[in-house]
Amino acid sequence: MKIVINGCYGGFGLSEKAYKxxxxxxxxYGGFAYREEDKRMAPELIEVVEELGxxxxxxxxxxxxxxxxxGIDWELYEMNGVEWIAxxxxxxx
Numbered sequence: 001m002k003i004v005i006n007g008c009y010g011g012f013g014l015s016e017k018a019y020k021x022x023x024x025x026x027x028x029y030g031g032f033a034y035r036e037e038d039k040r041m042a043p044e045l046i047e048v049v050e051e052l053g054x055x056x057x058x059x060x061x062x063x064x065x066x067x068x069x070x071g072i073d074w075e076l077y078e079m080n081g082v083e084w085i086a087x088x089x090x091x092x093x
Contacts, residue, residue: 001068003040003076003085004049006061011081013058014048021048030058037076 006012013030020026022044024033034045049056049063057063066085068074073088 001041001070002046002065003068003074004034004045004063004065005040005076005083005085006078006081007064007083008060008062009081010060011058011078012063012083013061014063015052015056015058018048018052018056018058021052030061040076 011031012035014022014033015030016026019030019033022033027033034040034042039045046065049065054062060081068085074085075088077084077086
Protein backbone atom coordinates (compact mmCIF):
# COMPACT_ATOMS: atom_id res chain seq x y z
CA MET A 1 0.00 0.00 0.00
CA LYS A 2 1.13 3.55 -0.68
CA ILE A 3 1.34 6.13 2.11
CA VAL A 4 2.22 9.85 1.86
CA ILE A 5 4.73 11.15 4.40
CA ASN A 6 6.84 14.27 4.86
CA GLY A 7 10.56 13.74 4.34
CA CYS A 8 12.02 16.95 5.78
CA TYR A 9 12.00 19.12 8.87
CA GLY A 10 9.00 21.41 9.07
CA GLY A 11 5.98 19.15 8.90
CA PHE A 12 3.38 17.67 6.61
CA GLY A 13 1.58 20.16 4.42
CA LEU A 14 0.03 20.46 1.02
CA SER A 15 0.30 23.34 -1.43
CA GLU A 16 -2.64 25.51 -2.40
CA LYS A 17 -2.50 23.87 -5.83
CA ALA A 18 -2.84 20.41 -4.22
CA TYR A 19 -5.80 21.61 -2.13
CA LYS A 20 -7.53 22.84 -5.27
CA UNK A 21 -6.88 19.54 -7.09
CA UNK A 22 -8.41 17.74 -4.10
CA UNK A 23 -11.48 19.99 -4.23
CA UNK A 24 -10.73 21.55 -0.84
CA UNK A 25 -11.02 25.14 0.26
CA UNK A 26 -7.55 26.57 0.93
CA UNK A 27 -6.98 26.95 4.67
CA UNK A 28 -4.03 29.34 4.32
CA TYR A 29 -1.58 26.80 5.70
CA GLY A 30 -1.98 23.46 3.95
CA GLY A 31 -1.39 21.30 6.99
CA PHE A 32 -4.84 20.33 8.15
CA ALA A 33 -6.31 18.21 5.38
CA TYR A 34 -4.94 14.66 5.32
CA ARG A 35 -2.76 15.22 8.39
CA GLU A 36 -4.21 12.23 10.25
CA GLU A 37 -2.48 8.89 9.86
CA ASP A 38 -5.55 7.09 8.50
CA LYS A 39 -5.92 9.64 5.66
CA ARG A 40 -2.36 9.31 4.36
CA MET A 41 -3.25 6.35 2.14
CA ALA A 42 -6.32 7.98 0.57
CA PRO A 43 -6.30 7.26 -3.18
CA GLU A 44 -7.04 10.88 -4.08
CA LEU A 45 -4.07 12.11 -2.00
CA ILE A 46 -1.71 9.55 -3.56
CA GLU A 47 -2.90 10.57 -7.03
CA VAL A 48 -2.37 14.29 -6.41
CA VAL A 49 1.13 13.79 -4.95
CA GLU A 50 2.10 11.54 -7.86
CA GLU A 51 0.65 13.94 -10.43
CA LEU A 52 1.98 17.21 -9.00
CA GLY A 53 5.30 15.96 -7.65
CA UNK A 54 7.12 18.80 -5.84
CA UNK A 55 4.24 21.16 -6.62
CA UNK A 56 2.16 19.23 -4.04
CA UNK A 57 4.55 20.22 -1.24
CA UNK A 58 3.38 22.70 1.35
CA UNK A 59 5.64 25.57 2.39
CA UNK A 60 7.72 23.50 4.83
CA UNK A 61 7.18 20.03 3.37
CA UNK A 62 8.85 17.57 1.06
CA UNK A 63 6.20 14.95 0.45
CA UNK A 64 7.00 11.47 -0.69
CA UNK A 65 5.19 8.21 -1.13
CA UNK A 66 6.43 5.11 0.64
CA UNK A 67 5.20 1.62 -0.13
CA UNK A 68 4.45 -0.77 2.71
CA UNK A 69 3.64 -4.40 1.95
CA UNK A 70 -0.05 -5.26 2.28
CA GLY A 71 -0.99 -6.87 5.57
CA ILE A 72 1.62 -4.99 7.62
CA ASP A 73 0.28 -3.29 10.75
CA TRP A 74 2.05 0.08 10.63
CA GLU A 75 2.30 3.38 12.48
CA LEU A 76 3.32 6.87 11.41
CA TYR A 77 6.09 8.45 13.49
CA GLU A 78 7.35 12.03 13.42
CA MET A 79 10.20 14.05 14.89
CA ASN A 80 10.56 17.77 14.16
CA GLY A 81 8.34 17.33 11.13
CA VAL A 82 10.27 14.46 9.54
CA GLU A 83 8.01 11.41 9.25
CA TRP A 84 8.57 7.70 8.79
CA ILE A 85 6.53 4.52 8.81
CA ALA A 86 7.36 1.64 11.16
CA UNK A 87 5.79 -1.75 11.66
CA UNK A 88 3.80 -1.97 14.90
CA UNK A 89 5.23 -4.15 17.63
CA UNK A 90 4.06 -5.00 21.10
CA UNK A 91 5.42 -2.88 23.95
CA UNK A 92 5.18 -3.27 27.72
CA UNK A 93 6.35 -0.96 30.47
